[in-house]
Amino acid sequence: MASTSNPAPSRSSTIDVGDEDLVLFESVGNVRKYTLNREKQLNALNEPMLNLLRPYVEDFIRSDLGKVLVGTGKGRGFCAGGDVATVARHASNPDTRPKAIEFFHREFELDYLLAAVGKPYIAIMDGITMGGGVGLSLNAPFRIATEKTVYAMPETKIGYAPDVGASHFLSRVDGELGTYLGLTGEDIRGRAVFESGLATHFVPSRRLPGLLEKLNGLDNPTFTHVDSLIEEHYSEREPDEPSSTLVGAKRSALDFAFRHDKVESIIEDLEAIAQKHQSEDVKEWAQKTLDALNLRSPTSLRIALTAIRRGKHLSLREALQMELNFATAICNGETPDFVTGVTAVLVEKIKNGRPNWAPSSLADVSQSEVVEKFFKKYTPEHGNVPTLSTFEDVLPNDHKLPHPMRWALPTEKEIRQMVVGSHHSSGSTQITLPEMIKKFSDLRNDKNGIKEKIHEVISRKCKESQSETSGLKYLSWVR
Numbered sequence: 001m002a003s004t005s006n007p008a009p010s011r012s013s014t015i016d017v018g019d020e021d022l023v024l025f026e027s028v029g030n031v032r033k034y035t036l037n038r039e040k041q042l043n044a045l046n047e048p049m050l051n052l053l054r055p056y057v058e059d060f061i062r063s064d065l066g067k068v069l070v071g072t073g074k075g076r077g078f079c080a081g082g083d084v085a086t087v088a089r090h091a092s093n094p095d096t097r098p099k100a101i102e103f104f105h106r107e108f109e110l111d112y113l114l115a116a117v118g119k120p121y122i123a124i125m126d127g128i129t130m131g132g133g134v135g136l137s138l139n140a141p142f143r144i145a146t147e148k149t150v151y152a153m154p155e156t157k158i159g160y161a162p163d164v165g166a167s168h169f170l171s172r173v174d175g176e177l178g179t180y181l182g183l184t185g186e187d188i189r190g191r192a193v194f195e196s197g198l199a200t201h202f203v204p205s206r207r208l209p210g211l212l213e214k215l216n217g218l219d220n221p222t223f224t225h226v227d228s229l230i231e232e233h234y235s236e237r238e239p240d241e242p243s244s245t246l247v248g249a250k251r252s253a254l255d256f257a258f259r260h261d262k263v264e265s266i267i268e269d270l271e272a273i274a275q276k277h278q279s280e281d282v283k284e285w286a287q288k289t290l291d292a293l294n295l296r297s298p299t300s301l302r303i304a305l306t307a308i309r310r311g312k313h314l315s316l317r318e319a320l321q322m323e324l325n326f327a328t329a330i331c332n333g334e335t336p337d338f339v340t341g342v343t344a345v346l347v348e349k350i351k352n353g354r355p356n357w358a359p360s361s362l363a364d365v366s367q368s369e370v371v372e373k374f375f376k377k378y379t380p381e382h383g384n385v386p387t388l389s390t391f392e393d394v395l396p397n398d399h400k401l402p403h404p405m406r407w408a409l410p411t412e413k414e415i416r417q418m419v420v421g422s423h424h425s426s427g428s429t430q431i432t433l434p435e436m437i438k439k440f441s442d443l444r445n446d447k448n449g450i451k452e453k454i455h456e457v458i459s460r461k462c463k464e465s466q467s468e469t470s471g472l473k474y475l476s477w478v479r
Contacts, residue, residue: 023052024074028216030067032060035074042080043073045132047099050106057113058394067221069121070212071114071136076148078125079133082107084158088342091331104163104327105386107132108320111164113391115139115316115401120226122215125149125193126205135164138198139316141402142226145190145199146208147241152187156296158345159337159357161303163327167311168319169404173197174412174457176258177246182304183258183266184292191237192244195453200408202449207233227407227445234448244456252460252479253282257289261309263301263362267293295354297337298362302370310375316401321388326374328385334373409453410440412461419462419477430474433458 024035034056036043060066073079082103090100114121114136123137126146134153137143145151153162153170162170162182170178177196181188194202203211211233218225237243246254257269267290274286293301303326311319330338337357344355359365380387405411414423418436421429425439433454440450464473 033070039075042077046083077128081131145193154185156300159341163323167307171312175255
């Protein structure tokens with residue numbers, strides 16, 4: 001294996017592994033770039049790739065020369081996930097089971113390292129970004145979506161549960177969108193990934209080469225410099241570009257149904273919406289969502305919802321450790337659904353039908369048993385789960401993770417705070433829509449997409465009341 005230390009400025013290098021360069025590394029000026037190069041497998045992460053990426057990221061953190069890290073993927077995907085077919089095969093054999101657990105261990109540690117680099121890190125999600133690919137990007141301060149982005153956490157489809165820090169991140173995105181994505185495994189695409197906050201920026205795929213060229217030319221780039229440069233490559237919605245689908249009444253229905261802490265309650269609300277909602281479009285969405293949940297592993301649904309609810313109160317490191325705990329339980333056969341799901345979906349590639357989940361019904365999966373098996377039985381304290389590294393030899397003891405929404409559009413929570421007067425920049429308990437847009441534009445340095453995001457949230461959550469004295473229309477939060 002060749003050295004993964006940062007190469008000299010203005011040259012390219014690759015690390016050769018067998019017959020294939022699984023990860024390509026490039027250094028130009030202050031910029032260090034990795035490119036996942038397992039194109040036929042949509043850049044799915046395997047163990048050799050993890051073994052290449054980790055020392056490279058560690059060297060980047062230590063280096064005084066590397067100022068910006070960029071992550072990309074060859075072909076149609078940034079990264080379609082982890083190589084779970086190999087992991088499931090290892091998990092099914094007691095002799096190789098430690099290899100399965102160690103894969104998750106190393107993957108989650110890499111995800112934490114990428115969140116903690118302390119310098120601008122840009123994940124370019126130009127194409128399929130799922131599972132392990134989400135882990136490489138979800139805590140990057142700069143996450144670029146393009147019109148080609150297909151973003152999903154599809155683990156419940158294969159009898160597993162969202163990991164790679166998803167319990168921490170999905171629990172913090174607007175409303176219950178994260179709960180919906182985590183349970184259903186459905187995808188969200190293109191500009192909608194940006195508008196929902198899963199990405200911080202939107203750049204058309206055709207403009208990426210120009211962005212990277214200008215990025216390479218930056219001298220001593222700061223977070224603000226990088227943000228401004230990415231914003232310069234934004235484009236407005238094209239006339240034929242698909243609009244976001246999870247907005248308006250459909251989004252209100254989603255937040256209402258997925259607000260619960262019990263899967264059964266979510267299903268009950270979806271059934272009521274599918275039968276009684278006044279909008280046929282919303283009814284159709286609810287039925288489609290019910291059909292999707294019915295295809296998922298009942299055990300996985302319980303694990304996923306429990307993890308997302310717990311993750312809201314955990315740090316990223318704590319959430320990753322919790323996920324490693326339940327991953328270890330799954331690898332140890334506490335549920336057969338992981339091997340069943342991977343075999344059906346990824347090996348046999350069934351197009352229709354439902355894998356033979358066991359238990360097959362949600363009613364036969366006890367919530368208390370799920371908590372005991374997947375959240376209590378396996379922990380580092382019990383000596384049956386690896387402990388995530390503290391990276392004392394890489395990270396400063398007082399390191400702080402950048403807020404993943406710092407450079408994103410305003411969140412629904414921030415918009416609500418501005419309406420009710422609790423935001424640190426509100427200054428008043430009354431605000432008009434134009435004032436709201438102006439305040440967030442000032443706070444976000446005239447970020448593209450702010451007006452559209454605020455209008456969408458306000459249309460669902462607020463009403464306007466006209467003042468008899470001033471004639472101005474003030475916003476009030478009503479939902």
